Amino acid sequence: MRIGIPRETRDGETRVAATPETVKKYVATGHQVLIERQAGKAAHFDDGAYEQAGAVLTDSNDALGADLVLKVRAPDAEELSKMRRTAFLVGMLDPFDAASNDAIAAAGLTAFALEAAPRTTRAQSLDVLSSQANLAGYKAVLLGAHYYGKMFPMMMTAAGTIKAARVVVLGTGVAGLQAIATAKRLGAVVEASDVRPAAKEQVESLGAKFIDVPFETDEEREIAQGVGGYARPMPAAWMARQATLVAERCKQADIVISTALIPGRPAPTLISAETVRSMKPGSVIIDLAVERGGNCPLSQKGKVVQEHDVTLVGLTNLPGMLATDASALYSRNVMDFLKLIIDKDGKLVINREDDIVTACLICEDGKNLRNA
Incomplete structure (x- = not known):
């Protein structure tokens, strides 16, 4: 089978869907790997390393024209026009983007969105959301340290004592927990909030x-348990109480890192404009939810702005700022998923008895299964 790895064309996307490590393993199992020249350059994987791993260097037409195409982001219209009908596509395709799903289906592709994998023990090795969110949480703290004009740890010097930075983390999924761990390692005093009661022990x-x-009602407690490892929208009364507590903590914080997302929905507003106005001069907000509208209405996608002497960091694709490691982890996730759709004879198959495969399958033979 021919496996194609094109260069990512989306602005700011530095990751690549296969590294020399995973290419070598594909070739060892009898597949031909066609990789577009310079596909790994932004992640510091040069063409020579791919050639040594057994890949064939080619152009975008050949890479996108393969039997199986591996990508980081969903293909755009130009990329889709180069892909063969009946080809298989695997990547982070955003299963909630109806327009993109329709375009992929119209191109006649069978496509798998890896973000849709269930949060189960068996799916951990191919959990792209977790592997990339880990890096995002780490990078968020480093960005906070960069834009914050003071030290993170307490430091006692002959000239006096520097107080430790106070960090508040909103949302304690994978990114939030990594942010907590990183901030603690840097010496900050850290507080965190999440709707799920189980998060308290982890924090x-x-x-x-x-x-x-x-929680004031059994309904609030039940909703807070979440579904499949994800948070659910909480009742307005609980959100109001949380907003009050969060606002008080944010007023005292030096750095706030917000990571709260609900699949398929706009990001919940956790930091109001009024809260930003009340924060200390020089404090920083890192809004990891900015691609879904943001946890703060003052955040601007792709920008670093100042409002009321507070720096709001709305940079997107934080894993892409760590492109080498992000690509290495992502490519291993992809490789583990492919074990579920490639049989022992090296042919592509769809096992409908496999819950991971069926969860990730968004398009098949020209049909958008998300609209089914």
Whole structure:
């Protein structure tokens, strides 16, 4: 089978869907790997390394014209025009983007969106959201340290004592937990908030304080459990109580890192404009939810702005700022997923008895299964 790895064309996308490590393994199992020249350059994988791994260097037409195309982001219209009908496509395709799904289906492709994999033990090795969110949480703290005009750790010097920075993390999924761990390693005093009661133990195990919003009804407690490892929208009354507590903590914070997302929905507003106005001069907000509208209405996608002497960082694709490691982790996730759709004879198959395969399958033979 021919496996194609094109160069990513989306602005700011530095990752690549296969590294020399994974290419070598594909070739060892009898597949021909066609990789577009310079596909790995932004992630510091040169063409020579791919050739040594057994790949064939080619142009975008050949890479996109393969039997199986591996990508990081969903293909645009020009890329789709170069792909063969009946080809298989695997990548982070955003299963909630109806227009993109329709375009992929119209191109006659069978496509798998890896973000849709269930959060189960068996799916951990191919969980692209977790592998990339880990890096995003780490990078978010480094960005906070960069834009914050003071030190993170407490430091005692002959000239006096510097107080430790106070960091608040909103949302304690994979990115949030990594942000907590990284901020603690840098010496900050860390607090964190999440709707899920189970998050409290995880937060405290990392040495942070949990911002506990009490539940007043059984309905609130049930909704807070989430579904499949994801948070669910909370009732307005609980959100109001959380907003009050979060606002108080943000007023005292030096850096706020917000990571709260709900699949298929706009990001919830956790930091109001009024809260930003009340924050200390020189404080920083890193809004990791900015691609879905942001956890703060003052965040601007792709920009770093100042409002009320607070720096709001709305940079997107933080994993892409760590492109080498992000590509290495992502490519391994992809390789583990391919084990589920390539049989022992090296042919592409769809096993409808496999819950991971069926969850990720968004288009088949020209049909958008998300509209089915």
